[in-house]
Amino acid sequence: MRIVAEHLSYTYNADSPFATKALDDISLTIEEGEFFGIIGHTGSGKSTFVQHLNGLLRLPSSLKRGKKKDPAVLTVGEFDLTSRKTNFRALRRQVGMVFQYPENQLFAETVFEDVAFGYKNFAEKKPEADEVARAVREALEEVGLDYGEVKGMSPFDLSGGQKRRVAIAGVIVTKPEILVLDEPAAGLDPLGKREVMELLHRLREHWCKTVVVVSHDMDEIAENCTHVAVFAEGKVKKVLPPAELFPHAEELLSLGLDIPLTAKLVLALRKRGMEIDCDYTVEDFVKKVLAQKGEKC
Amino acid sequence: MLKDVSFGQYYPVKSFVHNLDPRLKILFLIGYIVAIFLAKELLALGVAAAVLLLAVLFAHIPFGKVLRAVRGVLFLVLFTAVLNLFFHGGDAVYWDAPAVLWEWKIFRVTQAGIMFSVFLILRLFLLVICSSLLTYTTTPVSLTDGIESLLTPLKWIRFPVHELALIMSIALRFIPILMDETERIMNAQKARGAMLDSGGPAKRVKAIVPVLIPLLLSAFRRADELGDAMDARCYSGGKNRTKYKKLHFSWRDLFALVLLAALIAGIVVMRFFPVFPL
Numbered sequence: 316m317r318i319v320a321e322h323l324s325y326t327y328n329a330d331s332p333f334a335t336k337a338l339d340d341i342s343l344t345i346e347e348g349e350f351f352g353i354i355g356h357t358g359s360g361k362s363t364f365v366q367h368l369n370g371l372l373r374l375p376s377s378l379k380r381g382k383k384k385d386p387a388v389l390t391v392g393e394f395d396l397t398s399r400k401t402n403f404r405a406l407r408r409q410v411g412m413v414f415q416y417p418e419n420q421l422f423a424e425t426v427f428e429d430v431a432f433g434y435k436n437f438a439e440k441k442p443e444a445d446e447v448a449r450a451v452r453e454a455l456e457e458v459g460l461d462y463g464e465v466k467g468m469s470p471f472d473l474s475g476g477q478k479r480r481v482a483i484a485g486v487i488v489t490k491p492e493i494l495v496l497d498e499p500a501a502g503l504d505p506l507g508k509r510e511v512m513e514l515l516h517r518l519r520e521h522w523c524k525t526v527v528v529v530s531h532d533m534d535e536i537a538e539n540c541t542h543v544a545v546f547a548e549g550k551v552k553k554v555l556p557p558a559e560l561f562p563h564a565e566e567l568l569s570l571g572l573d574i575p576l577t578a579k580l581v582l583a584l585r586k587r588g589m590e591i592d593c594d595y596t597v598e599d600f601v602k603k604v605l606a607q608k609g610e611k612c
Numbered sequence: 613m614l615k616d617v618s619f620g621q622y623y624p625v626k627s628f629v630h631n632l633d634p635r636l637k638i639l640f641l642i643g644y645i646v647a648i649f650l651a652k653e654l655l656a657l658g659v660a661a662a663v664l665l666l667a668v669l670f671a672h673i674p675f676g677k678v679l680r681a682v683r684g685v686l687f688l689v690l691f692t693a694v695l696n697l698f699f700h701g702g703d704a705v706y707w708d709a710p711a712v713l714w715e716w717k718i719f720r721v722t723q724a725g726i727m728f729s730v731f732l733i734l735r736l737f738l739l740v741i742c743s744s745l746l747t748y749t750t751t752p753v754s755l756t757d758g759i760e761s762l763l764t765p766l767k768w769i770r771f772p773v774h775e776l777a778l779i780m781s782i783a784l785r786f787i788p789i790l791m792d793e794t795e796r797i798m799n800a801q802k803a804r805g806a807m808l809d810s811g812g813p814a815k816r817v818k819a820i821v822p823v824l825i826p827l828l829l830s831a832f833r834r835a836d837e838l839g840d841a842m843d844a845r846c847y848s849g850g851k852n853r854t855k856y857k858k859l860h861f862s863w864r865d866l867f868a869l870v871l872l873a874a875l876i877a878g879i880v881v882m883r884f885f886p887v888f889p890l
Contacts, residue, residue: 332624332625366799369803404805407802407805408805411803412803417800419797419800419826419829422821422822422825432822436805436806436807485804486804
C-alpha cells in the first residue's frame with residue numbers, strides 16, 4: 316500500500332485563541348516496502364502527520380470544500396482519507412500505529428488479553444479461541460518474548476523493555492500492511508534500543524510491508540531507513556535516502572536537528588582535508604575510511 | 613468529544629473582567645448566586661441577567677463559548693424543569709386562569725408549576741454562566757490565590773487553608789494534563805480497534821475500561837512524581853512562604869463591587885416591595 320499526501324494542512328483548535336498550525340500544505344509519498352524515517356523538531360508536525368495515516372486525525376471538512384484549486388489529497392492504498400465514507404476500521408486494521416511510550420496503553424489483566432484486544436476488535440466475526448491464541452502466540456514470539464512464560468503474567472509486572480514489546484505485539488497482532496511508530500526506542504537503554512530496531516527490521520522483512528518511524532535518534536535513522544523526510548515548522552523540507560540527505564548536514568544543524576555520528580566524523584575529517592563519500596552507516600563509513608587510508612599509506 | 617468540555621477552562625484574552633481581583637470575582641459569584649435565588653419576580657431575574665450579560669461583554673468572551681458552558685447542563689436543567697412542571701402542584705394564581713391548568717392521574721400542571729419551572733431554568737442557566745465566566749476569566753493560579761486569601765480568617769480556628777488551596781490548585785492544574793493524556797490513550801486504543809464512540813450504553817461503558825485503567829495508572833504516577841519533586845525542593849506548606857504575585861484591590865474592583873452591591877440591594881428590595889406583583 317502506498318501513502319500519498321498532497322496539500323495537507325492541519326490546525327489544532329482552529330478558530331480559537333489556542334489555534335496552532337501543525338501542518339502547512341505538505342506533500343509526501345511513501346512507497347510500499349520502504350523503511351521510512353521522519354525526523355524533525357518537537358512541534359514540527361511529524362506526530363500530527365502520522366496520526367493522519369490511520370484516520371485518528373481527519374481533514375477538517377471546511378478545508379476540503381474551501382480549497383477548490385489545490386484540494387487536499389490523502390490516500391493509503393485504496394483508502395481515500397478525505398472521504399467521509401471511508402471504512403476507518405478497515406483502514407486501522409491495515410495501518411498499525413504504535414504511539415510514544417506505548418507501554419502506557421496496557422490495561423488488561425494478562426499479557427495475553429492485552430495482545431488479543433486488537434485482534435478481537437478487528438475480527439469480522441467473533442474469532443475462535445484457538446485462532447486468537449495462535450495470533451497472540453505469533454505476535455509475542457515475533458517481538459522476542461516467550462509465549463508460555465509471559466502470557467499469563469500481568470503486563471504491569473514486566474520490565475520496561477518487555478512492556479514495550481508487549482505493546483508492539485498488541486499492534487502487530489492484526490498483521491497490518493503498514494506499521495507506524497512514534498519514537499519506538501525513546502526511553503530505552505542502548506540494548507533495548509538496538510533490540511527494538513532489530514525487531515523493526517525483522518518485521519519489515521516478513522510481517523508488515525512498510526515501516527514508518529518517527530525518531531529523534533539520527534544514528535537510528537542513518538543505519539536503518541531507506542528514505543527520510545525532514546519536517547520543520549509544519550512543512551516537509553526534504554525527502555531523500557540517508558546517503559543523499561546527510562551531505563546536507565550543515566542545513567540539518569541549522570534547523571536545530573542532530574546529525575548521525577558518522578556525519579559528524581565526515582565533517583571533522585573534511586576539516587582535516589579528508590573527503591569521505593559514504594552512505595552514513597557505520598559499516599560503510601569504516602570501510603571507506605580504511606580504503607582511503609590504505610591508499611595513502 | 614473532550615474538546616467540548618469547556619467548563620473550568622481559562623480563556624486567554626485581555627479584558628476588564630480578566631483584570632479584576634480574583635477575590636472580588638469569587639465574592640461576585642457567591643453574591644450573584646444568592647441574588648438570583650432571592651429574586652422572586654421575573655423582572656428581578658431580568659435585571660440579574662442584564663448585569664451578567666454586561667459582564668460577559670466586558671470580558672470579551674465569545675457568546676458561543678458561554679453557550680457551550682450552558683449546553684453541558686442543558687439536559688439536567690430541562691429534565692428537572694419538566695419534572696417540576698408536572699409534579700410541582702400548588703394553587704397560587706398568577707394570571708387570569710384556573711390555578712390547575714391540566715390534570716391526568718398523578719400529573720398536574722399548575723400555574724405555580726409553570727412559574728417554578730421557568731424560574732428554575734433561568735436561575736440554573738444564570739448560575740452556570742456566571743460560574744463559567746469566573747473560570748474563563750481567571751487563571752487557576754489566581755483563582756486559588758483568591759480562595760486562599762478569602763479563607764485566611766479560618767486559620768484562626770486552625771483550618772488548613774493553605775493545604776486546601778494547594779490541593780485545589782494542583783487539581784485544577786492537572787485537568788488539562790489529564791485531558792491530554794485521556795486523548796492520547798483514547799487514540800492509542802482506537803488505533804487498536806476500540807470502538808469508543810459507537811454502540812449502546814452497556815457497550816460504551818465496557819469500552820471505557822481500556823482508557824480508564826491506563827489513565828488511573830498515569831495519574832498515580834504523576835502524583836508520585838509531583839510529590840517527589842516537592843519533597844526535593846523542601847516544600848513544607850504555608851508557613852513563612854511568600855508570594856510572587858500579590859493581590860491588589862483597584863478602582864476596577866471597586867466599580868464591580870458597587871455594581872454587585874447595587875444588584876443585591878435592588879433584588880432584596882424587590883423581594884419585599886415587588887414592582888409587578890404577580
